[in-house]
Amino acid sequence: MLSPTRHRDRFVTDRAAAHAVLDEALFCHVGVVVDGRPHVLPTLHARVDDTLYVHGSSAARILAAARSGPLSVCVTVSLLDGLVIARSAFHHSLNYRSVVVHGDARLVTDAAEKSRMLGALVDRVGTERSAQCRPPTAKELAATSVLAVDLAAETTDVALKVRTGGPIDDEADLELGHWAGVVPVRLVAGSPEPACDLPIPTGLAPSLR
């Protein structure tokens, strides 16, 4: 995060912590260069051990670029944790956790690997959901485009950055009388809304409750 209060920002080099942020985020932003220009698209991702899979079904140009060999990508995941309210405009900031992955992506062509990736993707929506729905057919797998980045490769750079805590105000501003602090924010799930075409009353799987 490009935060003005960057003295509170820190790069964390813990592999497990980076994986935890990748796993908590429900989607990522993938960046590629096409014709010399940057493209940043939101998409779904799933981590399986040290492989980061990125779903790319409708990003036709990105995938075309990947067909001719490894594609240089930047996959970024950001979790917002709070609004940091300072006494000065300058020191307002956000609390967040972000992971930026720079690496070469390969196009996944193996159907079994694609199927594992799709299962991991679906399991992030609800624990074991992939076992509680119809598995993909060969045709569906052929229509699914997946990029993979090896997080453990020497050519891959994984940067975790975290900002936590309250505002860092200038000493002289402390007695200005303005409120200062953090407004925590988080993503919450509402009540599940059944599909209109549910033909029979179907119980909600425990994993989705």
Added chain:
Amino acid sequence: MLSPTRHRDRFVTDRAAAHAVLDEALFCHVGVVVDGRPHVLPTLHARVDDTLYVHGSSAARILAAARSGPLSVCVTVSLLDGLVIARSAFHHSLNYRSVVVHGDARLVTDAAEKSRMLGALVDRVGTERSAQCRPPTAKELAATSVLAVDLAAETTDVALKVRTGGPIDDEADLELGHWAGVVPVRLVAGSPEPACDLPIPTGLAPSLR
């Protein structure tokens, strides 16, 4: 969003709707090309009329690139609205609203314009917060790096994409007995946490409640 159920995705060409998504998102992801490789960083943004401002204080390499002339950027904002649970693994998806802006960014050098941008940024945290904190000094403005993209320029492309509604299941899957529907998600604010260095009990501004 690169969603498998892209028949529900639609590109919306409404300018006001695109602005509303840019304004609702608390942060964006900015993509640039540095040395031929993609870089995607989360950062703060604010829209003032048809100008999209992007904060870039710690992205030294990005800003260095912008100093030599207009910089090709991709600014993407994504709001997650729901998890789409289908009967098949393949048709799982997300409901979302995203705006992808492709354009040339200029480095803002005028102090008054930087100050307006910082005010707009702070006002997004709480209505009129910029009037309830210390305004930036000349030194702080000099230390603040801002990129600007003209949303109305002919060379700028603004794409709004929205997915709403329930899962689109295959006819044959409807009677499988799996629950299907949408789990809505939203970002909510918790109780404000006062800074530990608040020297006197200071009332929370009405705009932050």
